Amino acid sequence: MAALHVFAILTAPLAATCLFPACTGAQTAAPKRDLSGIWEPVRALEGIQPNGALNMPADGKPEHELHYTPFGLELLKSHKSANGPNEVAPGEENDPAHICDPQGFPRENLFEVRATEIVQTPVKVIMLYTYNKVWRVIWTDGREMPKDPDPKWFGYSVGKWQDDYTFVIETNGTDERTWLDNAGRPHSEDLRVTEVFHRVDHDTLELSMTINDPKVYTKSWTALDKLRFRLKPANFELPEMMCSPSELAEYNRRHGARGTTTKK
Amino acid sequence: MSAKFRVMSIVLGLGILAVPATLFAHHGSAIYDETKGVTVHGVVTEWLWANPHCLLEFDVKDDQGKSVHWTAEVSNPPDMIARGWSRKMFKPGDEVTIIMIVAKNGEPIGRIARVTVNGKTYEGFGRVPGEGTK
Numbered sequence: 001m002a003a004l005h006v007f008a009i010l011t012a013p014l015a016a017t018c019l020f021p022a023c024t025g026a027q028t029a030a031p032k033r034d035l036s037g038i039w040e041p042v043r044a045l046e047g048i049q050p051n052g053a054l055n056m057p058a059d060g061k062p063e064h065e066l067h068y069t070p071f072g073l074e075l076l077k078s079h080k081s082a083n084g085p086n087e088v089a090p091g092e093e094n095d096p097a098h099i100c101d102p103q104g105f106p107r108e109n110l111f112e113v114r115a116t117e118i119v120q121t122p123v124k125v126i127m128l129y130t131y132n133k134v135w136r137v138i139w140t141d142g143r144e145m146p147k148d149p150d151p152k153w154f155g156y157s158v159g160k161w162q163d164d165y166t167f168v169i170e171t172n173g174t175d176e177r178t179w180l181d182n183a184g185r186p187h188s189e190d191l192r193v194t195e196v197f198h199r200v201d202h203d204t205l206e207l208s209m210t211i212n213d214p215k216v217y218t219k220s221w222t223a224l225d226k227l228r229f230r231l232k233p234a235n236f237e238l239p240e241m242m243c244s245p246s247e248l249a250e251y252n253r254r255h256g257a258r259g260t261t262t263k264k
Numbered sequence: 265m266s267a268k269f270r271v272m273s274i275v276l277g278l279g280i281l282a283v284p285a286t287l288f289a290h291h292g293s294a295i296y297d298e299t300k301g302v303t304v305h306g307v308v309t310e311w312l313w314a315n316p317h318c319l320l321e322f323d324v325k326d327d328q329g330k331s332v333h334w335t336a337e338v339s340n341p342p343d344m345i346a347r348g349w350s351r352k353m354f355k356p357g358d359e360v361t362i363i364m365i366v367a368k369n370g371e372p373i374g375r376i377a378r379v380t381v382n383g384k385t386y387e388g389f390g391r392v393p394g395e396g397t398k
Contacts, residue, residue: 087294089294089295114342130342239341239342239345240341240342241315241340241341241342242315243315243316244314244315247314247315247316248315248316250312250314251312251314251315251316251317251319251337254312254319254321254335255317255319255335255337255373258335258367258371258373259295259296259367259369259371259373
């Protein structure tokens with residue numbers, strides 16, 4: 001007993017400070033080939049991306065200029081965004097998401113990315129997004145990408161494990177009515193998106209995303225470069241955040257439509 | 265802000281420190297004069313806990329004692345929950361002190377940077393102009 005007391009006395013200061021992984025920063029090993037859990041952007045604003053894709057915001061900087069085909073440029077001009085440096089006055093914008101049309105994919109990864117639950121089954125990965133409570137299916141049953149698919153809001157996605165901690169998703173067949181991001185970047189039905197999810201450690205996930213649409217852009221570009229997510233507790237409740245047409249109309253009537261940029 | 269809506273305002277500061285553009289999720293900030301904060305004391309008439317942005321409706325008496333009705337926004341419910349706000353935090357008749365930025369066009373609309381209600385102060389959506397990053 002005396003020996004136990006001595007041990008306790010000697011270790012008490014350590015226990016009071018830090019002995020366990022949670023406080024030492026030591027990480028539990030990440031499970032292999034497993035992304036399941038609730039993941040939230042480490043920096044909330046990096047998930048919201050109000051001015052367009054996080055790594056290519058529409059901020060007027062030369063390094064963020066995208067290279068459009070003539071067709072792509074015409075599409076871009078037809079998109080009137082209410083956000084970013086080219087924002088137009090309320091009432092003049094035509095963002096489809098502002099009438100509660102689906103954001104679709106890949107905008108789901110480029111605007112309002114919040115806590116996202118990933119569920120895995122033997123044949124698919126399911127992503128449950130907070131914003132508008134939508135989900136996406138990524139097939140992992142070995143199927144090939146569809147050739148010339150009918151477009152869908154969220155397209156068709158197929159995923160493969162590149163190694164034990166890197167999951168790569170290819171998506172095509174997206175609906176060109178959707179915008180790529182909040183700055184109104186366009187895409188065609190030829191869009192192909194590559195997502196790379198890399199599980200850095202037990203509590204950290206990174207997402208990189210490449211846009212390839214030769215009909216609209218003269219070269220592929222990186223929309224996300226290691227956007228970092230942190231694992232939330234398993235009992236974390238995803239908040240409710242819906243685009244409600246009636247709430248939106250009420251907001252516009254009371255506030256949004258009264259805020260023209262013209263000074264009286 | 266036009267003379268009509270001068271209300272009981274205090275210009276808090278000038279530098280453009282209000283809010284990084286990246287804070288805004290759905291709507292642009294070009295409608296606002298972000299160079300100064302305006303402080304008002306008012307009485308709540310309605311609190312809308314809704315998307316895309318929550319709205320507080322309240323009446324403020326101007327310099328001539330005339331009541332002016334204001335509508336001011338914050339962010340969406342999940343963002344405001346994270347700041348300690350709730351669906352039941354205001355009720356009609358509550359007296360509030362609000363620091364907000366207001367529309368350039370003179371309409372009595374704004375965005376709440378800070379509010380005090382029932383003796384408790386809450387940070388709103390965006391920084392108070394003139395105050396640095398916390």
